[in-house]
Ligand code: ZN
């Protein structure tokens with residue numbers, strides 16, 4: 001019972017403080033929660049969706065350390081981060097990550113184009129060709145993210161579908177770039193998250209879709225679970241479904257992280273540990 005993808009109001013578009021999320025996780029019987037607020041970025045990149053460097057140093061990091069102490073024995077709290085992948089910012093992000101002892105880093109592609117970036121698929125777009133190109137650009141960025149060495153876990157692998165706009169039939173290029181991204185995840189020994197927030201978006205489908213999970217399982221890509229909660233009550237939302245996918249596509253094994261080392265744990269063992 002692990003939720004590795006949660007935010008707090010430090011991210012400016014989420015509500016509640018860290019402790020609210022931890023209390024919510026304890027209330028729902030979780031053994032482990034990770035906090036993963038959006039990372040500080042350089043040059044004014046997307047300030048309205050992330051903490052500043054000062055907030056990271058003065059509130060986020062000491063806050064996690066404090067709560068780890070306060071709740072030890074009740075729940076394991078991991079020090080995580082959601083890091084944006086955006087061409088040109090890689091060395092800033094890598095240097096920042098190297099300076100801090102994160103338990104894990106989730107890597108995400110949230111914007112395309114040149115900054116100020118475009119939303120993934122700004123609705124409404126009706127031209128299929130444009131949609132297909134956006135999908136290809138998106139999965140190409142995810143491949144670059146997997147090869148960048150920035151992260152341990154690939155976030156919401158098919159986020160580009162979030163507004164429910166799908167590529168057209170002539171979408172072989174989309175499949176090709178998607179499979180290339182998946183292979184890069186495998187070749188770089190990364191983990192992928194099952195992220196339930198897609199179920200709460202217009203697309204109403206989990207990230208990644210089951211056909212992608214099926215392919216990921218063929219490649220032997222390890223999986224973990226995250227709600228991407230932006231409010232405390234969303235911690236662990238739809239996790240029964242997520243666990244059924246862990247059983248189906250990762251032999252019941254969930255990846256957990258400490259100090260950026262991955263361990264694949266039988267989820268039944270996690271449940272038993274929680275009871276004792
Ligand atoms: Zn967010």
Ligand code: FE
Nearest residue numbers: 082108110155
């Ligand atoms: Fe994200």
Ligand code: FE
Nearest residue numbers: 005007082228
């Ligand atoms: Fe997130």
Ligand code: ZN
Nearest residue numbers: 082108155228
């Ligand atoms: Zn996210």
